[in-house]
Amino acid sequence: MFAPLYRMLGNLSVRLKLALGFASVLLLTLATTLGGWHALNESIDSSQRLTQIAAINDLSKDLRAERITYRVLADDESRRRISATLTELERLLQSMLGQFDDAADRQVITANQQVVGQFVRDFDTLQQAVGTRHTHETALREQEQRLLDGIDTLEQKTLLGERQGSERQASEQRLFATLARHIETAGQQSRAPAYTFSPLSAFEQVGASALGAAQASLADLRRNLPPSDLQATTAALASYVQLLDRYRQAAIAVEQLQGGLETMGNQLRDASRVLTRHQIQLRDEEALEARSMLSVIALLALVLGSLAAWLITRQITEPLRRTLQAAQCIAKGDLRSDLRVSRQDELGQLQNSMQQMALSLRELIGGIGQGTGQLTAAVGELSSVAERTQVMTGNQKDETDQVATAMNEMAATVLEVARNAEFASAAATAADSQAREGNQVVNDAIGQIEQLARQVEESILAMQQLAQESERIGSILDVIKSVSSQTNLLALNAAIEAARAGEAGRGFAVVADEVRGLAQRTQQSTEEIEELIGNLHSGTAQVVHLLDSSRDLSRDSVELSRRAGAALGQITETVSSIQGMNQQIATASEEQSSVAEEINRNVMTVRDIADQTTTASQQTAASSVELARLGGQLQTLVGRFSL
Known part of the structure; x- marks a missing residue:
């Protein structure tokens, strides 16, 4: 029977709902007063x-x-x-x-x-x-x-x-x-x-x-x-x-x-x-008629006032309870819940904003999870490439050592050196390719993490807007509490005046007591709503704190990814240097017979470069391990959210 009325009230603003509720109580109070006045x-x-x-x-x-x-x-x-x-x-x-x-x-x-x-x-x-x-x-x-x-x-x-x-x-x-x-x-x-x-x-x-x-x-x-x-x-x-x-x-x-x-x-x-x-x-x-009229008006005021209080309380507390549950789920990291919004008032707008925020967070955390997986895979590949590069540079060092100790046999091993140079050139080419791919992956990761940071910023703004809307509701509730207190004081004054009036004011005193009871129940409902809004504020603060942590982690991930990109750039430059050295080795091999001293110097240079390459490879491996650790940490943070 109340379904159409309930739906109609659901589409009205909270201010209008409260205005209608208090207006009905005031009108019934006015009717009671006029009836008593007439009597x-x-x-x-x-x-x-x-x-x-x-x-x-x-x-x-x-x-x-x-x-x-x-x-x-x-x-x-x-x-x-x-x-x-x-x-x-x-x-x-x-x-x-x-x-x-x-x-x-x-x-x-x-x-x-x-x-x-x-x-x-x-x-x-x-x-x-x-x-x-x-x-x-x-x-x-x-x-x-x-x-x-x-x-x-x-x-x-x-x-x-x-x-x-x-x-x-x-x-x-x-x-x-x-x-x-x-x-x-x-x-x-x-x-x-x-x-x-x-x-x-x-x-x-x-x-x-x-x-x-x-x-x-x-x-x-x-x-x-x-x-x-x-x-x-x-x-x-x-x-x-x-x-x-x-x-x-x-x-x-x-x-x-x-x-x-x-x-x-x-x-x-x-x-x-x-x-x-x-x-x-x-x-x-006339006294009997007045008593009957006042009794009917008082009963009507009690019924309509109770009905208005019940409807308005349900219109406010029920959506607030559902919104609070959704906020608590989001604060716990559970993004799987969906709010069905069928209202058009401020609470419906709040629920809609909460649902949009949950969807945005779900999409954001999902994107972060996927990017973290891709980053972990790329880091694994980068670590493998770094290990192979380290092995190759170790082999190159051994071979250059052999060249240094066997300068007298250089002529006999020119072909072997040429083959080793070709192998080193191929390996360097592969390392260069892998390093460029790793650099691209790191750049993609940086883009994803920066997008994550922007979405986290947007989520923080949305939560701040939610907090502002909650504070607006709190201010409205303060006004309601003030009106309830004033209504209670007016009803108390009316009861005192009725008590002074003696027997003639007994009916008016009963009505004044009923009005004061309605005002007190309205004030209690307002306090319950204020407590729910306080819980909503607390949940919102927790979500903002988590989003701040995610924003800081995103910034750290961007910084680490940039450092990894810089390291990969150094690897690329080093590999390019290795390719140049290999070409020099080939040239030296062809001119070995005429420029032995030059070859000896080149061999020493190659040894130094090999040492540098080994050091760079070790740094690359360490950076890969650190990047893998950060990716795992980010994956753990993302795993706290249920999508």
Whole structure:
């Protein structure tokens, strides 16, 4: 299932792979953050809405308290506070319409606005009713005082009359006192607040019994006093009864309005409780949705982050491991392994360069081995030629010694000398030919060794380039480690902030811990890659060291081959000299009879030349042995490589 994706990632650069991996982690982190941010905003909005609902409850309670205070005191301060509370309620409800999106909540808020509007209108009516009640109460108290004053005046008038001191006077005095007491009782009963009566209609009968008793007392007085004396008192009592009835009706109207306001206050509180329950339900649903969303995002981040880490790690470590194995094989001298390169990223280019280097080294070492074999064979032939030349020069020396000791027999042995000269000439010609061939072989060996030195130089340059590429990968890994450390620090800071947030940040803390775990695993993978690159550096250094040794050996081989060429040149010159001597011997043989002394000198010269030839032959043999030893050493070095 991942094969197409794996192949596609294999052709992307390491920088792009790492960028994609970290981008996916950062995007998932951003998604988690945005999800948490959204959930936090929803929670904040819900808290603000609940705060507004709580404010409505508080204002409703304050309104009820101020309304009760106004019921008792009916003062301007309470009225002002009630008006301010109603204004604040209207403002808050209008503000809530912009904060609440649910249709049911908006309907409840609209109903509350209507209730508050009705409350304002009823409170205005209540103020008028309280004013009316206060007016009637003031008139009632004034009429009560006038009535009591009239009764007291009538009583004084009666006591000052002719009937003073009689039993009837005492009875009338008791009736006046009873009448005044009943009036005062009715006044005291009317002073009781209407809201203390239950049901409220009972307040309509307040003072009725006392007034009935007062009218009975007034009727008793009519039987004892002239009607003209009681006319004013009777009219005042009738007016008092009317005023009391008006006051009672006004007080009942005030309490009815107070009851309506109490009902509307209860409606506000009930609506607030409905809004609170609905907002709590919405908050719980949003919290559940946020937890589910954050859980899904966190799980997705964990899965995708783990998958990205696994793919990128395999995309980097697997080719590095294969490249390291190939480098270790090359460092051990095994050039038989082949890397199959199917990637086009930096690691694929590194593997391709490693494969090209292995092929170049294989070709180079193979060429060196073949050249060394040819050099060994040529050295063997050169050694054989040198030995034969040495034998021939030894024979020549013996023969020249015989010539020196037998000068008197020279004439008899001219033919033998001529034959020996011809033999020496042929041998010299052969030696010259062999020496020229040896010189050519040495020149070829020098060319091969110089080519080997150049290829070793190219291999060193390739290995240095490999080291530079490895260092570039190391620098990229440093950047990855830095980004991983920063991601780890950011995740740690996020976890700390989430811990400060308490219960609301618990989900965000879990996500931050997961992100920090991903960053730590990325850093561990980066350290493993860095260790593999270090091993690659070590293997590369070993290969460079071996190539440096091969370069030094190649330079030594070139120098020795040049020395061998110089020695072969000397042999060629010596052989040419031998040919010249042989010609001189032939000439001397032909002129032997006439130039005996010349022949004797020539014989001595030939002896000296023979000695030189022997010395040169020995040097040639020694050079051949040394060249053979160097060829064997070079062959041993080449044998360390497996082709």
